Amino acid sequence: MLSHMHKHAEYLDPILSRYQYNAHHLLQILREAQEYYGYIHADAIDYMAQQLQLARSQIEGVASFYSLLYLQPQGEYRVLFSDNITDRMLGNMQLMESMCKELWVEAGKVSEDGLVSINTTSCTGMCDQGPAILVNNIVINQLTKERVSAICELIREHIPLSDWPPEFFAIEDHICKKDILLDSNFKAGSALAKSLRHSALETLQEIKTSKLRGRGGAGFSTASKWEFCRSATGEQHYVVCNADEGEPGTFKDRVLLTSYADMVFEGMTICAHVIGAKKGFLYLRGEYRYLLDHLQAVLHHRRQQSQLGNNILGHAGFNFDIEIHLGAGAYICGEESALIESLEGKRGTPRNRPPFPVTSGYLNQPTVVNNVETFACASLIGLHGGAWYANIGTDTSAGTKILSVSGDCVRPGLYEYPFGVTVAQVLADCGAQNTQAVQISGPSGICVAANEFDRRIGFDDLPTAGAFMVFDYSRDMFEVARNFVHFFKHESCGFCTPCRVGTSLLANMMDKLAQGHGSPYDFAEIEKLNVLLLSTSHCGLGHSACNPVLDTIAKFRPAYDKQLIHKEFIPAFDLDYDLSQARQMTGRDDAGAHLERTNVSK
Amino acid sequence: MFQNKDTYTFLLDGKTIPFTEEQTIIQAAMAAGEYIPHLCFNPEFKPHGSCKICTVSANGRQTASCTQQPQAGMVVESNTPQINGERLALLQMLFVEGNHFCPSCEKSGDCQLQATAYEMNMMSSHFDHFFPDRPVDASHPEYLLDFNRCILCSLCVRASSDVDGKDVFSLAGRGIKTRLIVNAESGRLADTNFSGDDKAAHVCPVGVIIKKRVGFAVPIGQRSFDEHPISFTPHPALKDN
DSSP: OHHHHHHHHHHHHHHHHHTTTOGGGHHHHHHHHHHHHSSOOHHHHHHHHHHHTOOHHHHHHHHTTSTTOOSSOOOSEEEEEEOSHHHHHTTHHHHHHHHHHHHTOOTTSBOTTSSEEEEEESOOSOGGGOSOEEETTEEEOSOOHHHHHHHHHHHHTTOOGGGSOGGGGOOOOOEEEOOTTTTOOOOTTHHHHHHTTSOHHHHHHHHHHHTOBOTTTTOOBHHHHHHHHHHSOOSOOEEEEEEOOOSTTOOHHHHHHHHOHHHHHHHHHHHHHHHTOSEEEEEEOGGGGGGHHHHHHHHHHHHHTTSSBSSGGGOTTOOBEEEEEEOOSOGGGGSHHHHHHHHTTSOOOOOOSSSOTTTSOGGGSOEEEEEHHHHHHHHHHHHHOHHHHHTSBOSSSBSEEEEEEEESSSSOEEEEEETTOBHHHHHHHTTOOSEEEEEETSTTSEEEEGGGTTOBBSTTSBOOSSEEEEEETTSOHHHHHHHHHHHHHHHOOSOSHHHHHHHHHHHHHHHHHHTTOOOHHHHHHHHHHHHHHHHHOSSHHHHHTTHHHHHHHHHOHHHHHTTOSOSSOOOSSOHHHHTHHHHHHHTOOSGGGSOOHHHHHO | OOOOSOOEEEEETTEEEEEOTTOOHHHHHHHTTOOOOOSSOOTTSOOOOOSOTTEEEETTEEEETTTOOOOTTOEEEOSOHHHHHHHHHHHHHHHHHSOOOGGGOTTTTTOHHHHHHHHTTOOOOOSOOOOOOOOOBOOSSSEEEOGGGOOOOOHHHHIIIIISSOOOEEEESOGGGOEEEESSTTOOGGGSOOOTTSGGGGOOSSSSEEETTOTTSSOTTSSHHHHSOGGGSOOHHHHHO
8 A cells, every 4th residue: 555655645745744734734735636636546545644644534525525626537638617507598508518529528427538527517706708617627718619619629639728828718807887996096005004003993993983794795794793703712813715706696706806806915914903813814716726826926925015924014013924725616615614614624514603703713713704805895994994984885784895797788797886776777787688687696695576676785685795697588587596406406515404405305396397397386395495494404505595496486487387287286207207218128219118298197 | 410500491392491501402401301303413422413303493593402502591492393394304304315214124113213203203205215326335244334324414423533533434525415434445344443342333323334143133113212202212322321
């Protein structure tokens, strides 16, 4: 066994030593091991287990949790098609089919020569420039039939990814409407310098005055969170920026980290000053791996400018630095306690709460977890003061909100508005026409129909993490809901019974409806499932898993009714379909080998 | 029993239950001889909170009673038609998720899943069965692993890690593909340091970890839950002590 491990030790040793043989960095170690070797080999697991003093089953347990990590050989080129509904609307399935055909490979499998594997993945955060794919975890956007053919050619010729045409990897910011944040011309260090002229408590007071609320969607008071954490006792305090932007349809954090990274890191530093933290983490979703070098460069520059490190900006004793932690494909890690588990190198399972992260977070120490946009807002408040900020937006929702607009509109991209903007206004600005519905805040959010377009973005009416997906009248809202339900099934962590099994049951019911075997009975079943998931699920994922279906049943009933062939009794299975194996075995496919449809429905 | 001078009480279905600072609702209830249906909870281990069978309404909010700490004067409802209805649905989910053929199962009569299903008057599995493909591991000379019956309670994981210090078992995968694995590259129990003396060998609430060659030593009809329903049967862990 030792000799087997030897070849893996060669590339694992430098990785392990860079992470100080610390098991809390397991996810980073696994990710880097895979970047080197292509997948995580069983002997590599044995070697890591030995060096990190973990059981190999624990390592396997962690690695198998994240969908971008592989324990089996994958294609030399791993192609993953982003499968959000917006990608579907742009024809991703047809493009995937043609790529599979051109490369002679079946979706979900590795080609026989080991050259390529093709599959789908959850939304990659490129909805404004889809359809998108990841090739070996690097993003390529704006796929067309021509681009797919070009990619197939590059793959067949074994051209290294680094030599592919650079325009394939171009990613646009698409900032369509700027307000105080996106139009701030922020100078790195300016907010920090201003904040450091005040005490930590005075800065906290400014945040309180600003009435800033978390931008991840839940809207918890940022000042309260910082205050709870500050007053909690612990050996260390931590600041964590949640950049695991996994909600389908959201991509604003990607743009903020691309073009406004200083504002985000500076907000984290201001938070560190307030709560007394020495260390911060940016939890970056694995799909944004391509941003890593850029973000490291920004951090490096900030260290040079004394905006990070020891005695920040000459402030004796104020020491703080930020580390970037990459995720590996798990939506659930956007939930703050699951994110912390993942930061600690474990499976991303949400914790039992209380205690909350503000008192017991990373390594059970007091930890603030805030959204990317929240930290950027904190920088603005540090610069201009809380009163200035509180004046913008509405009474209960201060400031602005950045929306990630995608779907059926002329100008998809980022739109920043003071809170209180109507859905209709956003639709007019992005050039949407014949709009049937808008999905606010992604699958876990709210689906609004045309008669509700006067509703307003804000914590009182339509709270949102930012997603704003537009559907015109050509779209089938049943298929929209079905796509979302499959997303939840794929992303359920599997910890609690109701969500693990319930999301699969729900997906099966929607598939049954799609195949024409549903009945009104199924609607009652979905309602029941919703009540159960709401009252017994462990976290928000289970709580919201039925939302897209219930919303669309209530508002777009005809889309469901057209799925119903039968109005009363319904067999739970398709007897004729179940005979297909027998037909295959007997080589028959004549009328006599089929059941008549009418027989089935009686 | 409660030496702690700060002893408080809460109401469980109208009964007064004393509790100490360290106890969760189910721990206090169990100490007072009250039954709240549960599967992943075992009084010998730190609560896990995953099966959700022990869900109760605490001051009107539904929560897992194994992880929720009570407050003085808290009104807890457990044995209500609504909550038992939800438990029934969760049990049915566990039944359709795995492959549970009670009549041929060695654990029948001693199985907490089966006994709790009886307790909740489960008459059918209601949902469509998933019929997952879960091979049996008979590699170990003394023990058999039948993953078909696994409900992912992680008691064996916790016992092996916290008590035996061995980490023989782990959970792997995600979502509906979550599965129990053992600590060997081959995936076989025989290639781990598992032993029949391990705590992990004796904590499975269902029939995954089965001792070989003693099958049906106790005839069906004379087993733990044949004698009394699970609500009247002291938890095996409590009975042993």
